[in-house]
Amino acid sequence: MPLTHETAIALTLIVPFAGMVLIGLSDRHSLIRDIISVATSLLLFSLTFWLLREVEAGEVPELILFDVMPGLSMAFKIEPLGMLFGVVASGLWIVTALYAIGYMRGNKEAHQTRFYMCFALAISASMGIAFAANMFTLFIFYEVLTLSTYPLVAHKQTDGAKRGARTYLGILLGTSIAFQLLAIIWTWVATGTLDFVHGGILSGHLDDSFAPVLLGLYAFGIGKAALMPFHRWLPAAMVAPTPVSALLHAVAVVKAGVFTMLKIGVYIFGIDYLSLTGASDWLMWLAATSIIVASVVAMTKDNLKARLAYSTISQLSYITLAMALASSLGIMGGAMHIPMHAMGKITLFMCAGAIYVATQKTNISDMRGLGRTMPFTYAAFLIGSLSIIGLPPFGGAWSKWYILLGAADTGQLIMIGVLMVSSLLNVAYLLPVVAQGFFLPNPDDPGARSTKGSFRSRIKEAPLLVVLPPCLTAIGCFLLFFYAQDVYNLLIPVAFGPEAAALGPEATLQGVGSELQTAPVMLGGSN
Amino acid sequence: MFEQFMHHLPALQTVIPLMAAPLCMLLGSRKIAWGITVIASSSAFIISCLLLSQVIDGSVISYHLGGWAPPLGIEYRIDAFNAFVLLIVSGIGALIPFYAPASIKDEIPQSLHSYFYTAYLLCLTGLLGVTVTGDAFNVFVFLEVSSLSTYALVAMGAKKDPRALTAAFNYLVMGTIGATFFVLGLGLLYILTGTLNMVDLADKIVLLEDNRTLNVAFAFIFVGLGLKIAMFPMHLWLPNAYAYAPSAVTAFLAATATKVAVYILLRFLFTVFSSKYPFEVQTLEWVVLPLAIMAMFASSIVAIFQTNLKRLLAYSSIAQVGYILLGVTFLNKTGLMATIIHLFNHAVTKGGLFMAVGALVLRYGSANIEDLRGAGKQMPWTMAAFVGGGLSLIGVPLTAGFISKWYLISAAFEANYWLPAILIVASSLLAVIYVWRVVEAAYLQAPVNPDAQIKEAPPMMLASIWILVGASFYFGIDASFTTEAASIAADILLGNVENNAQAMPDAIGGAVSHIPEPLNSISHGQE
Secondary structure: OOOOHHHHHHHHHHHHHHHHHHHHHOOOOHHHHHHHHHHHHHHHHHHHHHHHHHHHOOOOOEEEEEEEEOOEEEEEEOOHHHHHHHHHHHHHHHHHHHHHHHHHHHHOOOOHHHHHHHHHHHHHHHHHHHHEOEHHHHHHHHHHHHHHHHHHHOOOOOHHHHHHHHHHHHHHHHHHHHHHHHHHHHHHHHHOOOEOOOOOOOOOOOOHHHHHHHHHHHHHHOHHHOOOOOOOHHHHHHHOOHHHHHHHHHHOHHHHHHHHHHHHHHHHHOHHHHHHHOOOHHHHHHHHHHHHHHHHHHHHOOEHHHHHHHHHHHHHHHHHHHHHOOOHHHHHHHHHHHHHHHHHHHHHHHHHHHHHHHHOOOEHHHOOOHHHHOHHHHHHHHHHHHHHHOOOOOOHHHHHHHHHHHHHHOOOHHHHHHHHHHHHHHHHHHHHHHHHHHHOOOOOOHHHHOOOOOHHHHOOOOOHHHHHHHHHHHHHHHHHHHHHHHHHHHHHHHHHOHHHHHHOHHHHOOOOOOHHHHHHHHHHHHO | OHHHHHHOHHHHHHHHHHHHHHHHHHHOOHHHHHHHHHHHHHHHHHHHHHHHHHHOOOOEEEEEHHHOOOOOOOEEEEOHHHHHHHHHHHHHHHHHHHHHHHHHHHHOOHHHHHHHHHHHHHHHHHHHHHHHEOEHHHHHHHHHHHHHHHHHHHHHHHHOOOHHHHHHHHHHHHHHHHHHHHHHHHHHHHHHHOOOEHHHHHHHHHHOOOOHHHHHHHHHHHHHHHHHHOOOOOOOHHHHHHHHOOHHHHHHHHHHHHHHHHHHHHHHHHHHOOOOOHHHHHHHHHHHHHHHHHHHHHHHHHHHOOOEHHHHHHHHHHHHHHHHHHHHHOOOHHHHHHHHHHHHHHHHHHHHHHHHHHHHHHHHOOOEHHHHOOHHHHOHHHHHHHHHHHHHHHOOOOOHHHHHHHHHHHHHHHOOOHHHHHHHHHHHHHHHHHHHHHHHHHHHOOOOOOOOOOOOOOHHHHHHHHHHHHHHHHHHHOOHHHHHHHHHHHHHHOOOOOOOOOOOOOOOOOEEEEEOOOOOOOOOOOO
16 A cells, blocks of 8 residues: 555654553563564654655645634644654654663663653654644644653652652743743734744734734743743753653754744744844844853753753754744754754763763763763764864754854844854863863772773773664764755755745855855765 | 424423432432433433534524413523533533442432432432523522522532531522522513513613613622622632532532523523623623633632642632633623633533542542542542543643633634733643642652552443543544534524524413524424
8 A cells, every 4th residue: 555645644643652552551561662662763763754755855745634623623734844853853763762771771760661651652742743734733732742741851750850840841831821822822813824834824914013022922932942031941851861851852842842933933924024024133132142141051050961951942042043033044044953953962962861871970070081981972972062063074063054144144243143152152061071071080980091901891881772872863963964955955945935946956045145155055966 | 202202302301300300209219219310311411412403503492381472481492502501511410320329329328319319300400491491580490499409419418528518508598699689680670671581581671771770680680690600709609519519419510500600691691681781791891801810810829729629629610610701701702602612611621520539539538639649550540530631621732621712812812802811821820730739649749558459430430530531632622513502602692693583372282483593483383
């Protein structure tokens, strides 16, 4: 039976869901359960990959399920941005699933079945968010994602975990109900539709002076994008086991947030409408503040996961900033930052988890000298850091490049400054971790500095399933640098409009000027 | 025969439970009484389904009791609105007998069981009668039938907690004051117009111009019904009555009694008086709107601090009445739809929640949140149902509560009431807090007595709980039934549908006229 678009979309939602049920049923057989978990992730990825091929071929897969209320349907329609998020989420689920097995077993965590079930449900919700055809459907899955990740954050059931989970749920559910729902209903009453249409639906239906207010309701309502001052949930969620942090900070939750932010910018407001009304100017400044403040806070954190959390807050605001620039290149940069940052940050988190599994250490000041005993972990951490900082030859370089171009394109010189300062701050809070690991002596084991004993005997890495995934994603960071062209091509209809897609990649950069900007196109041609 | 049966449906709606009630008492045995109750309440449910199917197209059934033509005779008048309310009442009413046996065995002395069923059927009769009748004085009579039997039902909780007696007495005093006010208002209306038939009243009230007696009558009726509805600040009888009544009674009352009172208020506001009556418009804007908002906040905040789960839900009910009334004050179709949809959704949700609490009380012997710690492990199905109901109470997408909130906020936007729209979402965040307190206690805290053998609720109870919780999910996923019915009902209330059915009286027996929407004057009598 040939796979149709409808069934493929339906399956992307059903497969993780079915996986959840099967995981629940195989509660007593941990091996079978873990195999199911990995198998589901593989199956899901092959489905999204198939859909990606279809989207690249210019198809628009659609699935309309049913009307919830008159005029409001549960419907799915895959456009390139959603496709990108879908592939990122399902692809990184595979590594996270592998990693989770190693981590949960290595730490002998309790309630593992509940953990894997919620995990699968969260992925199913992410797929719903990625492929939603209208804001209504997106909102539904947004809330499902919040609720399904709550038990993951509260996993350890200690007082700290409960408090963290309460903050997590309170802020995410609170902002989504208080602001986002209001914004959605306002949009619905004003325009009579919630469909995602390129170029936006608001133009002509909303008084221009209200546009910044509505945008504000959306921007703060999407609590998952962790825009300050609604960022507290992200550090609070650090109490969760590390695979959850990886899921939250790289795969599902935060990416769902910034993805929604981009969707709002491109498909509800439309970048032309945003730049015409200047509705997003204030958001740009807020995002810039968020970037700098979060980076500075990150430097003060000694707990590695907390530092990474603040780094995430800062990096997410890059994407919000990119959207608020309201320029095609900015959108391109913001969208590219989704996979680039995801790949880099998941590497960092999995490394942090690997360090914890091997040594039970969480504070950076205690991690001196560990690089020598855990060379693979630290190498992966280094690569992840470099990608987050935005240095070539790692993926993060391209997304920052395009966001910078977007800022230059709109003449926001201060924003260029902000991005530059932020990169320096990234260096300042990420690289010392690696430097301390490699160059300072290990206080617990001063002799380790000497080179006695073979290389193998000095290594005390975490179990293979914990170390392998971050190494894979580190390689991914490297590969993304060279495959950026494919991502770029995929995203052309989102950033430049559907008609630009027909003209090919070269056309998108005409009129922007500088020959430097054609660099990725030339690079793409060479691989 | 069948024809005959169909024509007498409106009368049978009340006559069957009314006749069955004394049978329960006379036959004495509690098994037989149960059987009779099941048969009577189930047939009432079937009848209401049949009635709704006849009027869902917007037509009206006018049934003349004893063949006496209105306005002199008593008219039973059924349109989409009250048929919808009948469905709510009789639906919950049919479910309670399946839920009750296990619960009342624990909470009510066995010698009183047949009295319980008698009072229950009388209460059901009263509520159905209030809803079905088109005669204002008949409303009062049925209101008293239901109220008196309710006092008895509440007092039956005395075995478990003697405070049920004071709660019942308190309710009796307040309820009687309410009923007295109502009948005083009716008296004034009768003096003014010389009629008690609602449609006839409406015709004659329009002719009265600015008339102080009319305003006083309106005020009396409004306050009287406000007491029955538990409109803030006339709600003081409710928390104790709900907390100390037997669980099955609480579930029934919470789902039906206040809903019927709201129904009759709407009938008076829109059918008897008109939505253009200036005194009414002012009352809605300056009295009901602020009171509704205060109810939403004050009661929700009080609910947060409750230690007893039944009281918590009771205060939540007062807050929900606030939502229901708020929809009316917008004086637009969407607002009325929100009110009517929430009547249904809240009945289903709160009924399910109180039933779940009843099951917890049965097994733990207490409704204190402290004592229910760890219930998530010991009674997983009951607690899962509670969480489902709780989500609907909060208004999470894919639950019925979400649909209500969607319409309510839309209505606020349409009426340009910005502040109420914001307050609606703000107050629903309070619901997150009080629901989550329970969830945390049940799932994340260790059981008080881990060794106690707490069994899951009996299957019949569990099934009834899940029918309601399932319904609260079903009507959140496919809201076409509720929204369509509410849309027609709102049109009828606002007079958008011409339906001045003038039934021709028949010589003997009942007369029924069934008028399709466009045809005003055709009627067919029936022997």
